[in-house]
Amino acid sequence: MGKAKTRKVECMIHTENLCKTYRMGDVVVQALRDVNMEIKDGEFVAIIGPSGSGKSTLLNLLGCLDKPTSGAVFIGGTDTASLSENALAEIRREKIGFIFQQFNLIHTLNALENVALPMFFAGVGRDVRLKKAEELLVKVELGERMYHKPSELSGGQQQRVAIARSLSNDPAIIIGDEPTGNVDTDTGTAIMQILEGLNREGKTIIVVTHDAEIAARAGRTKRMRDGKVLE
Amino acid sequence: MKDAFLLVYRNIRERKTRSILTMLGIVVGIAAVVAIMSISYGMQESITEQLSEMTDIIMVTPGSQELGSFGEFGSFTERDLNDVERISGVKEAAAMMGEMQEVEYRGEKVMVEIVGIKPRDMDAVFGSTVKLEEDSGSGISASGRELRENDRKACQIGYSIANDYFDYEIGVNDRLTINGSKFRVIGVLEKQGGFRSNVDAQIYVTKRDAIDIFGTNDISSIFVRVRDIEEAEAIADEIGEQIDDNHKLDDFTSAMAMGGAIEDLNSIFQVLQVFLLAIVSISLIVAAMGIMNTTLMSVMERTHEIGVMKAIGAKNRNILFLFLMEAGVVSGIGGVLGCIVGWGAAEVISFGIYSAFDVEIAVVMKLQVLLGGVAIAVLVGILSGFYPARKASKLSPVEAVRYE
């Protein structure tokens, strides 16, 4: 991991000896052990591995939702450990779109408002925000459901709203932790197609999945076991 | 801003019952503040109004307050009155004689305070506030006329004497017996109430008649009006010394400048107001704890949501702002409702005081009090929402998202 590499623009994300240890009383769980990986600009990476192998832990660190116990995550050449909480929030807001297995929409807001929320936090004006949110919903084929609350949408529809939300500040990276885990196979395929489309548009995509078929569609697959990336 | 408001509004609505209960705390607190403020402003105003005409008065009574007990009350003489009139700065001095006497009307006997005064001194004593009762529209003057110097066995009666003291109402030209001699009622005075309610329960006769009834020409009090209010205190001291000299006694005379008394009353009043507000602020503290509690619960319940918001890029200050706004909106609405309820309560209290004590206290609703009430509510809300809101904003995104 020389310094020359960190300066390369195409190296979107890379990690150096990334470790994450959870301590619960006397029990110590090493969720990640010395993970070194790099993901290039525009790549579509699928991460697979058995339950408890550390996939979510890794994604949370890549997505700047959590801090490593040791080692570092570089995003676009910047060491995220050196950033303030505010700067990390800005990275989550501008550079990364996170998609959860449980969709995690704000249940008091309708689809349009959910999609507009990251732009609200970014201080984008109301009109611009709602127009963009509308476009994004049309893009995920939910133009007819804009004013529905999450509880009035199916799982697949909710996940599409979540994808639209992840796109709202036009991030370079989309991270999905089992985005197809809570939907049926057909819907899962549809969601993968949307992600593939986004990848074609140039977005870097990292997804965790249990589904080998879905993993096969990705450009590169990384296998994890016991907190290690096996390649 | 509008969307933040929307977000906050939806959350408040979703937990309607709890929001309303929290609001209720603020409503009660602010209502109490507003009601107390407006009632006490009303009281202050009516005191000032009633007493403002008396600022140039010095009340001279025998028996100093230091000596205290009623038994030591004495009386003044004609000479005292003349001496007081001669003091420079004194505009007029009016002597009053007062004694409780048995008054009989249609066979009913009641003890009433009879006041003897020279008719021309009536104005000096009362200024223009004590008037004959208004005509009741019957065409004939129901209220009669003022006492005149040459009236014999004639009296003016207070409103309560006319209406409440006897089984039968007493009107102009009716006759009553005071200490055995017949008197004709020539005038009924307008209802005074408040600080002058004693006037309502008195019967006024000429000084000459009073000397006859009482069998003495002792003066029980002297009303002095001064030319310059600034000098009132000094003149009061001089009057006291002069009369004490006449009687060769120390501290025999109590000469009180009403202007000073009014100021004293006002400051007592302000102390009272502060005291009441202090009590009321306890209810605001309780309300504040309610808001803190609600906001804390709201933070707990929405931990997951906060995590999601942070995961999609909300900064700590975005979260802080949302929760502060929630506390502020709940308490702000509570404040507005509190003002309305407080206003209503003030009107009810005012009516209650009127019914119970016959004292009219207008509700003085000042804009500052209303705006202040809402501002205090919002402030209390934001201050007590701060701790939970800060707690929410500091949550770690992963842990908060994991929280279910």
Ligand SMILES: Nc1ncnc2c1ncn2[C@@H]1O[C@H](COP(=O)(O)OP(=O)(O)OP(=O)(O)O)[C@@H](O)[C@H]1O
């Ligand atoms: N907050 C936590 N506290 C303690 N241990 C944790 C925590 N989060 C994860 N772990 C542990 O770390 C290990 C990796 O967990 P992780 O969630 O990353 O696995 P995963 O690969 O995503 O599994 P799954 O496929 O079931 O989602 C597990 O042993 C888990 O028990």
Ligand SMILES: [Mg+2]
């Ligand atoms: Mg997982």
